[in-house]
Amino acid sequence: MKTILSSFVFTALIGSAAVAQQDTSMLDRIYKTSFYDGQAYDNLRYLTKEIGHRIAGSKRAEEAVLWSKKLMEEMAFNTVYLQDVQVPYWDRGMKEEAYVLPSREPLQVLALGGSVGTGNSGLSAEVLEVELLSDLKKHGDAVRGKIVFVNKPWDESIVETGAAYGLNSSQRSRGPAEVAKLGGVAYLFRSLSSSRIDDYPHTGGTRYVEGIDSIPALAISAVGAIRLSEILKENPKSKVFIRNTSQWNGVANSHNVIAEWRGTEKPDEIITIGGHIDSWDIGEGAHDNGTGTMGTLDAIRTLMKLGYKPKHTIRLVFYMNEENGVNGSMKYGETAKAKNERIVAAIESDAGGFAPRGFDIKASAEQVQWIQKEWKPLFEEKFWVSRFLQGSPGVDSGVWGRHFPNTIMFNFRPDPHRYFDLHHTAKDVFEAVDKRELQSGVAAIASLLYLVDQQLDLLQ
Ligand SMILES: [Zn+2]
Incomplete structure (x- = not known):
């Protein structure tokens, strides 16, 4: 009995070591691809310099929607579509x-x-x-x-x-x-x-x-x-x-931008990832939230580039109108609820494009402990990403998440020191973003997305 038990434990240890080894090498490949071949920074340049700030309801917001849709269509997604959202339009x-x-x-x-x-x-x-x-x-x-x-x-x-x-x-x-x-x-x-x-x-x-x-x-x-x-x-x-x-100019038609990468094993289970595409009407909306949208898109692009095949369906969402109404995330949640969708996890990026520190996690204390034990060591020493704490999910996920109280949610947390120096000001421009820091964040998000997709079952 003792021998049998030992050999069982031994096999389990070898198994988990092999999984950890496989994860370590995948994370290495993700980081390398993001640093050498990432496109978040170049895409951010276009969004901020060619389109500029983009308050919901404005012409520029719609330009950002159509351009983002085109970016997604150039990737290996199975579907790309716009979701209609009515937004209030305020003009300065x-x-x-x-x-x-x-x-x-x-x-x-x-x-x-x-x-x-x-x-x-x-x-x-x-x-x-x-x-x-x-x-x-x-x-x-x-x-x-x-x-x-x-x-x-x-x-x-x-x-x-x-x-x-x-x-x-x-x-x-x-x-x-x-x-x-x-x-x-x-x-x-x-x-x-x-x-x-x-x-x-x-x-x-x-x-x-x-x-x-x-x-x-x-x-x-x-x-x-x-x-x-x-x-x-x-x-x-x-x-x-x-x-x-300044004044209110009624209601405008606008959109969330959505793309889906179909899962190979559990296509009906969805991992939602993204951030808001609108911004305030000053500066260029670079850290808030050009980096969040271009970063999550590039995280998916990184996995695609590595030939990854997701188990779950990965759905990228650029929400409209986070800054002055959250109508985009409300619409996303209502629609998903009406269709009875199974959204099993979510990742949001809306805290800037500074060097990544980790993720706040909306999950049970046991789940967060498991993540700290199993995933944090993969990031901590090598990539300097060490914050894996129970916390709030991000504004957009929080809004649509009211319909999905059991969904595990991750909120990307870059270094917080400089964000509120730039936030909602004329200083939030492309030049305030550092390429290496941004691509390091892309790699952290892509790594987390990979781990969630691979190991979600172990978490539940
Ligand atoms: Zn924001």
Whole structure:
């Protein structure tokens, strides 16, 4: 009995060693192909330089859709198609203007996504500065007629910059309604920037509440916020002039772009991979999210180039309208649910194209432990990819995932230090992306996709 057991254990060990060896050599080949032959960087150049930024509903967003579809059609996918999505179309209008009165010292501002305009003549008013929206209650009637300036600095001590972003971002979305409720005339929000020496304003979505007046809402650069605060300390009666002409232009027809690489063993089981193709309407949408779309596409291209045959169907999805509505991921989820599809795993890339660090995983604690034990060693020493932690799945996967609560989801995590310096600004351009870092991320994603496809059954 003892001998039989030992020989069984021995065989199992040899088997798993062989599998690990096979995985190690596959990962080596993936990394080599990505570094020597990757096309993510060149594709990103086209997306950012030839097409440019691409807010949902715009002509450029549709250009990006049609170009992406063509890219996918040139690959060995079995099917490529567009999925209709209705999106709201918001237009920024003329370049925003803001300055202090009476000095006319300029302030760098950007309308928040979804903001109404001030009209061509602009508006000027005294400014009430607070750190938190909840402080407004203390000021009672003093809010009436004022521009409310929320000046909450970024917590620079938090290395996971996404968490620092999360601490302040709800003030961006809730601000205009809370200020309008108390009679404020406009909302000025300190940009969500990881740097105090940043004079670029960062846009991002905001929202209004039905039944409460919609007031203009603008982001001010971190440098501008610090300066305005100093001016208000010297002269609390200073006024600020702002002008923006942004407006909503109804609903537009748009699309998700989808491509499928049919599985050879389990074609009805789908692994969804991708990111959002839209961007804010400034900069070039390079890190957010050109790298995520071009990177996931190139991860699949890398596996194709190596002659890989997937067991499961691999479905690449470029979602429309993540930035101001998530209508693309809602449509994707509703459609997949209505068709009763079996989406067994998902990978999303929407955190920039910096050097890869790992993946956040939406799965049970046991599943994450298994991944840490079996997969993490394949990445850690050689490729410097070591973060495999339970976490959130990414915005788009999170939205459609409400229909698929049991799907294991992976959220690509590159180095977080510089992302929120560029995020939603004019600085998010092609030149801010490093080719080697990007292709290293492509290799990490392709490696994960390979492991998920090969070993998903062991995980479940
Ligand atoms: Zn994004």
